[in-house]
Each structure stands twice: as C-alpha cells, then as structure tokens.
Amino acid sequence: MTSPDPHPRAHTTGSGDLARSLELLWGLDRKPARGPKPALTLDAIVTTAIAVADAEGLDAVSMRRVAAELGAGTMSLYRYVPGKAELLDLMVDRVNAPGDGAEFPPDVGWRGALEVVARGIWRMYARHPWLLGVDQARPVLGPNSLRALETTLAAIGDAALSDREKMTVLTILDGGYVSGMARTHLNTTHAAQRTGISDEQFWSAQAPILNQAMTSGSYPHLAALDQSAFTADGEADFEFGLKLLLDGLETHIAHHTKHVAGEAKEKDDC
Template sequence: MTTEYSGKGDPARSLALLWRTSEKPSRKGKPELNVDRIVRAAIAVADEEGLQALSMRRVAERLGVGTMSLYTYVPGKPELLDVMLDTVYGETDRPADVTGGWRDRLRHIARENWALYLRHPWLLQVASNRPVLGPNVTAKYEYELRAIDGIGLTDIEMDSVLTLVTDFVHGSARGAVDVARAEQATGLSDEQWWAAHAPFLARIADTTRYPVATRVGQAAGEAHQSAYDPDHAFEFGLERILDGVEALVRD
C-alpha cells in the first residue's frame, strides 16, 4: 500500500496554496482552471482509483487539459496533496451546539472523523505527523478542542485527549476499510467466508485445549456474523475511551 507524507512540499508554496494568497488567474483562451478545481479533481482520482493512482498527469487527464497547465496553479504533487488534505478535513460537520455535554461532543467528533475516513480511505495512507497548517485543519482543531475546553483538563491534557480520540478513530477506520477491501478482493463477505470455512474449523477445534477461545470466539462470531465487526469495535472502543477521559476529569 502506498504511503505518502504531508508537509513534503516547499513550505512557502504550500502555505500560499493552502491560504490562497497567490493564486494565479486562468490564462485567456485556456480551459477555466483554478486551485479549487484542480484539487477537487485530485480528490476524485484518489477516491475512485486510490492514492497510488494520483499524479499530476492523471489529474490533468481528468480535467481534460495538458499536464503542464496544472503547474501554473500548483507547484507539484506534494503541495497538491497538502491542499487535498486540508480540503477534505473541511467536510466534517461542526454544529455550534451539541447537547448532552462533553461526552456527546466527543462522540460527534469521533463519528465525523470516522465517516470522513470511510468517504476518503486514501487519508489512511497519508502520514500526517507533520500537520498541514491550512485553514480547514486549523478550524477543525479549534472546534474539536472547544469540545473539551473548560471541563477541568489542562491544555496539555486537552491536546492529549483529542489525539487519543482521533488516533483511535484512525486505527478503527483502517480496520473497517480493510474489511471492505477484503470483500472486494475475494468477492466474499465475512459471513460467506466463515460459512465456507466452518466445516474445516469444526474438525480442528479443540474445546478441551482451548476452552475459553472456543467459547468466546463462538459467542463473538454469532453476535457479529463474522470474526470482526468494525462498527461494533469502533463504538465499544469509543465508549471505553470516554470512560477513561471521565476518570481523568474526576481526578
């Protein structure tokens, strides 16, 4: 699987693109191009074909223009990727008021991030430990911090709690995407795969040697109709994290 890294481009050029401080107008007689249109085309390529298919040439083909014409607006693929990230992070819903207190606010944030990864699975292939300092990423961070501002945490604890939640969502989403990709690659759902393998597993199962694994595995399989249910794992894990944050707040 291809891994890309945010922040690889020229910092000055990336920031100029992210904040649109030096966008060039379309040239007369040429197809109407601008940064937003190029970025939307790039996101569509990544959504439909995967991050490995993303290139300046492929984006130009999608737009029906020459590859070199893109460089009038975007210096290169690294800077384009930074703007793609900032653009999709602007999609998360940020209502002014989520009733129910900080737990409900964090639930909403977690579910919005979960949905974002499922809409754009290529996000899981971008290592973003060097954050994209664009307007949408900055606004998203501000909004998510406000969800836990004033509940009794220090500033460092607030940042750490938010990182804990978003890292958990990232890992959970990867599991969900892997399940979907396995079904696409094999043509079998998890339920169908287990049904096909059940007769063979029954022959080798040793309830005497592995009594707990057999009991728990059977109970989980019956409950989820598979060995792993990504939606259940996400919701269960999220609630346990919120329990931990609540204990931290009470200390």
C-alpha cells in the same frame, strides 16, 4: 547506521515544497485579476484529485491523471501546483474542513463534543478511505485544519484538562482510536473485493484445521466463545469503544477535579 524508514512508500504530508504548499493553502500567491481568465482553478484541481482518490485510491492520483479528468494538458497543472506532494497537502486540508465533521449543538459539553468529533472523523474516513494511508506525523496546517481544531477546542473548553492534555486527548481520539477502528472496518469490508476471495471461501478453507483445534482441548476459552463473538459490526463496535474511551476520560477528569478540590480545602483549613 541510519534507522529504516517505517513508511518507505507512504504518502506523507509536508514531503514536497513546504513553503509552496503553505502559500497555496493560505492564498498568499493570488495573481492580479487582469488578463485572460485562467482555464483551470486550484479549487477544481483539488476537487478532482479528491474524487479520483475516493474512487480508486491515492496511488491513482497523478498530475497526468488529474489533468486528463479536467480535459487539460498535464503541464498546465504545474502553473497552479508544483506536484503531487503539494497537491496532497491541499487535499488533506480540504477533507479536514469542519463541514466534514458536524456542528456542535449549544451547551454540548466536552463529552458530547468529543462524540460529535469522533463520529465526524469516522464518517470522513468512510468518504475518503485514502486518508487512512497518509502519514500525517508532520501535518501541514491550512485554514480548514486550523478551523476544525479551533471549533473543537472551543467545544471542549469546559473539560478539566490542561492544554497539553486536551491536545493529547484529540490525538488519541483520531490518531489512535477512530483511525484504527476505521481502518479495520474498511479493510474487512473490502477484503473480498481486494482479494477476489469471499469471506465464506476464506473461512471455509480454515474450518477443518480450526475445528480440530477447538475440539483438542488446547484452547478452552476460545472454544467456549459464542459464535456471535466473531461477527464484526463496524458501527456498533466503534460506538462501544468510543463509550469505553470517554468513560475512562470522564473518570480521570472526575478524579483530578476531586483531587484539586481536596488540595484547595487543605489550604483553606491551614
């Protein structure tokens, strides 16, 4: 018996012709400069696909739609990219370019670097919310993605962490924390537009039952909460959580450093 697919309708990187995606990402299929100039470019196709996804979501992206936006025939796009699956690989690598994050100031230190990275990813999701719906369990690594990872690893090089721990920290930062907070923030922000029901209407519909529940004595801790506890502030909440996460990592590094120093002293005493 096979396990059910946890993301049966998810947009997934690496789900197309992987070899072709890699050729396109790394420019391994460049054509000779002879002959008539192509009517389209791969760069224009990727740029247009991203613009459609930014405006209407990834479901709106199709070879037909991108061709229409470019004023070209659908079949002409297939001369440049095999299909939407490979186009998605190119789109993801494009938006992951280091320019979508931020530059690291000199002597930033590992903590400052991770703050820069986290805020850059937060802004990236704000610009490209469709990216939150892409399953990147098997990322197709192009030059932009690798360049972003390379610059990040260089910036956190002073952290007393093993190579495995550094990669785990980056996975937790993006795959766990930033993407989760960004998804919650964007879902909250667009809930009214998506459902046609305002926040006021939504909570007013629940108010009679919730008021009875809060005065019943069955939920004393909830009833005692200040009203401000239920007021979301995406940016402030993100920064608060980021500080907690990095405080914990800093404590771990300090403890590890102290432990290693203690072991070295014991060896010297022997």
